[in-house]
Amino acid sequence: MFIEYYWRQSIPYATATDARILLQNYGKQAAVLNLLHDARREYSDSLPLVMKRPIWRKLVRGVARTVSGMPLRRLQRVGPQILDFLYSNVQTGDTIELRAGVAYCLRKFHGLVSDLVRGAWVRYVRRLNASTLAEATDLDEFLFGSERAVLAAVRPALMDLQRGRCFYCATTLKPADTEVDHFVPWSRYPSDLGHNFVLADSRCNRKKSDRLAAYEHLAAWSDRYANYGDQIRDALADPGLVSELAASNRVVGWAYSQAEAAGG
Ligand SMILES: [Zn+2]
Structure with missing residues (x-):
């Protein structure tokens, strides 16, 4: 960091x-x-x-x-x-x-x-x-760095990967209503590792806010990067984003175990 x-x-x-x-x-x-x-x-x-x-x-x-x-x-x-x-x-x-x-x-x-x-x-x-x-x-x-530059670089690659749908509710994303979400919220762990980004519509993004996503989404995140981890790493390397799946897995594992220990 x-x-x-x-x-x-x-x-x-x-x-x-x-x-x-x-x-x-x-x-x-x-x-x-x-x-x-x-x-x-x-x-x-x-x-x-x-x-x-x-x-x-x-x-x-x-x-x-x-x-x-x-x-x-x-x-x-x-x-x-x-x-x-x-x-x-x-x-x-x-x-x-x-x-x-x-x-x-x-x-x-x-x-x-x-x-x-x-x-x-x-x-x-x-x-x-x-x-x-x-x-x-x-x-x-x-x-x-410019937050906007990072977000702009992340969007097309994730749009492809998610087939144009919201990561959380799977409705089709409208360009004007598509937001890049930190899967593990930045406030819990300030990581801009590539694998920590997902696309969501503004409603889901707002609802999630600075909380961790429900367990089913953790399973989806985990599946996605078990299958497409390298693909997303390569797509995001050009704009200069660091992606290290092992590190992201540790961050995600840590965040959820913290929440579990706290009865979250
Ligand atoms: Zn949604």
């Missing part, structure tokens, strides 16, 4: 006169961006391709080390003040233990927290790169 976020940000940002990787740290560039930039240069610009190479495990280990060593300890610092509200600041080791209720709240308020963090992230990058960025208006899109 961390690498997916930063992968696109390790591309040089192009202006009329220059193209450079945006600084995301005072002084030296952020370590994760350097790691990803090196991997791009040596292997491929395509994340799905890099994920298939032996380098991938090394990359994940390197990034995990940086995350556990650096930002986690800084997560509760606001200016010079160290707050103590998400977890207790032990200052040793490379793991943290969230306080009771924190995981629930992070999930519940995911949309709100994401918006706040993205806004702050964009402002921070803009300040650090003021001379390169000037009045650039597409910074948000550059850093986080």
Whole structure:
């Protein structure tokens, strides 16, 4: 997830006169961006391709080390003040233990927290790169991708696969009333893995909202990708979406077992 976020940000940002990787740290560039930039240069610009190479495990280990060593300890610092509200600041080791209720709240308020963090992230990058960025208006899109671009890329492939019908109720989809749905809702697990997308009409999409679909739909999802997993992966690789069926299966399995454990 961390690498997916930063992968696109390790591309040089192009202006009329220059193209450079945006600084995301005072002084030296952020370590994760350097790691990803090196991997791009040596292997491929395509994340799905890099994920298939032996380098991938090394990359994940390197990034995990940086995350556990650096930002986690800084997560509760606001200016010079160290707050103590998400977890207790032990200052040793490379793991943290969230306080009771924190995981629930992070999930519940995911949309709100994401918006706040993205806004702050964009402002921070803009300040650090003021001379390169000037009045650039597409910074948000550059850093986080365009939701619309992803959805547009996903639609035709899924339309074929679903023979033009809603994944949930099987009525024929009208173009103006077709929505791309995260099968495991983004608020439960923020994954844009290709296999997590289905097409639905707006009525079903609204009804499902940020809940998990009923068990019968889980069976349909599972069948569909047992049969067409590779086909959809290939169709979505071009627009740059990462699809890894094993990972999607783990995410879906995890989400449903969480719901079951909670009596959902
Ligand atoms: Zn429907």
